[in-house]
Amino acid sequence: MPVHDWLPDALRKIATERELKSGEALFRLDDQTVGLWEIVAGRVRLSRVDASGREIVLYVAGPGETIAEASLFSARYHCDAIANTKARVRLYPKHHVFSAFERDPKAARAFSAVLAHQVMNLRMRIEQRNIRSARERVRHFLAVNAASDGRILLTGTLKDAAAEIGLTHEVLYRALSALEHAGEIRRSRGTIKLLRRV
Amino acid sequence: MPVHDWLPDALRKIATERELKSGEALFRLDDQTVGLWEIVAGRVRLSRVDASGREIVLYVAGPGETIAEASLFSARYHCDAIANTKARVRLYPKHHVFSAFERDPKAARAFSAVLAHQVMNLRMRIEQRNIRSARERVRHFLAVNAASDGRILLTGTLKDAAAEIGLTHEVLYRALSALEHAGEIRRSRGTIKLLRRV
DNA sequence: CGAGTGATTGACTTAGATCAATGACCGTGG
């Protein structure tokens, strides 16, 4: 997912950065699309205003993520992007992106590959959300994130993990300790290990 | 999302169909990837076996969906695909897909565009799942699916919609009738209209 | 006309959210 994996070096050099104050709009519905944005720091929300006048949030993007990939392929944005916090963003201008893809088909292919992986990953997360039981959901999360030796590599805190899987942190703690008591996992200072069932 | 939107005609002609019995494997982890699969009928699950030996379902695909887009870009599958029901699938062989993309850069671009849209759509659905309150979730769903005149186009039944937004159908019915009583929506034989707030 | 399914509503249960309190750990600034 990190942008650095698929954007050609040349393109990264062309990118320009911009600071956003909290609440400032990066772009608005129907603005002309200019390119691909990467969030460097802070959080930016994508939202629309619905028929009854309320704002509906489509997505909140954080550092390392790109937004508006789809808008590369359309002339106008179809949502608003507004900074939730003070934020720094980087712009990869549309025509540079496409000319890079033309010059370097591998880059284009890498881009597709990244998107395809994201699709798989997001589908998996939705599947996870379909699991109602907190315990089962945590099991799913652990299983998906476990290496072949059963060790789970946590990026960030448990609180972050709780948010990602859609549980409150309290419930995650409880589920983890229940799994530990049941002998399904073992924990030691920050690492979790999935134990092989007999 | 329908495959027909982005696959060149020529490619569609080359595709071969295959029937799967319920429980039959379409492919297995570490098999050589052969191409892109489209589900024509039935349901196929993508799953892996975790470190403790349980099967974890990554995704369940239904008619009209494609699976293993990401595997186009890798030599081996990294999950199993198993028919949940009797199913019919269609194969677009990998090298044909890529040669079609080379011959017709527009097709390649369309493919990327489809993937990018899927990413946006999936992110939106995850955002929706972050809303805990059933009523708010239904509001979000209605707002996202409403046309500019506030009319909501339902594909399929309300039960389907309930499944998509991650609620039981009973809860969806109740939330809808609560919204109707509150004057936020109006319903008449199968159609829902979002009323403008004053 | 009868079986099957969707839509709807009621009654009840439960699991997860919420509120609250505590200890561990960290960086930091005096």
Added chain:
DNA sequence: CCACGGTCATTGATCTAAGTCAATCACTCG
């Protein structure tokens, strides 16, 4: 070097909204 503010991790008590079970009616399809 240590006191202090902040966040994470953890656990307990309580509440509530969503899930579950169940019954009914409308509709469609063969």
